[in-house]
């Protein structure tokens with residue numbers, strides 16, 4: 415049998431006493447939460463699940479996962495060593511999902527969250543937070559041959575607003591939706 419010792423998933427830890435008491439589902443073990451996503455056994459079924467798994471990947475310095483879950487058109491533009499260094503050097507303290515808007519458009523969703531970390535202040539740790547509103551886009555998978563996935567499956571991707579891309583508003587959107595940029599991901603970039 416597998417050991418009963420299960421580690422709480424990094425994304426299920428909130429360091430702040432002001433956060434309302436968590437429900438049981440908030441105390442999921444890593445093996446029942448982000449691990450299957452990190453290992454490619456499961457796809458994120460919502461933008462919130464993807465956001466959580468990306469936070470956990472930062473905590474665990476799974477840089478490839480962070481890159482893999484960013485919009486495919488942006489992946490080559492990401493600075494992998496910088497992401498890795500940032501993930502490694504940050505003393506992560508927990509995650510709080512503030513709000514999840516599963517449908518801000520046909521294929522976009524937004525998650526507002528606080529990612530907590532300890533910053534040094536005169537030698538003593540001080541709890542700080544990155545408060546962000548992240549946008550995710552749902553894309554149909556074109557490559558169905560890679561795994562035992564059913565065709566027509568969809569995956570969520572993080573739309574990174576910090577990646578600079580030269581886009582014209584009338585070109586076909588970088589997410590592959592077939593819409594023009596201005597009617598699709600443009601407003602979120």
Ligand SMILES: [Zn+2]
Pocket residue numbers: 423424425426444447448449466467470
């Ligand atoms: Zn998790």
Ligand SMILES: [Zn+2]
Pocket residue numbers: 551587588589590591598599600
């Ligand atoms: Zn788009």
